[in-house]
Amino acid sequence: GLSRRLDRPVVLVGLMGAGKSTVGRRLARRLGLPFVDSDAAIEDAAGLTAGEVFERYGEADFRDGERRLVARLLDGGVRIIATGGGAYVNAQTRRLLNEKAITIWLDAPTDLLAERTARRPETRPLLNKGDRAEILQSLIEQRRPNYAEAHIRVVSQGGSHSDVVETIIAEM
């Protein structure tokens, strides 16, 4: 657990609702490091919500912007970065992240992801195209093998976020 000094960014990956942004912000505060959320950075740059970007430009353009943004964030020094759930699924982005950062897969059980993503459905454009539970289930199945390539896997069972933060620090 952090016996060596952090010399690279720490990046949280995983599905929508896993808690990447909340845990990332707390982890950053705990370590005294800056925090960046890739979705929020895209929204700032575009002046639109992620949902609006999907609607106006489509998923392919969103992914392209996301890949370029993540590459830029990685060169910004040691910090905590929360990525949107799809960023690490892109093979190019995944390779770059594993080369330049410590990648942490925040894993969570399906029912917890379903419960959390149901709270503000307008912020999850991918889940609004049909049956939410079915789409979420198929994303979980498709993406787990990708997330499994992260350096560290931490399971969040829906307990306190600070427990997750301490587990991450212990695992690093």
Ligand code: S3P
């Ligand atoms: C996406 C996850 C979202 C956002 C976009 C696409 C995905 O981020 O980037 O809606 O493909 O899993 P969160 O994981 O922060 O919800």
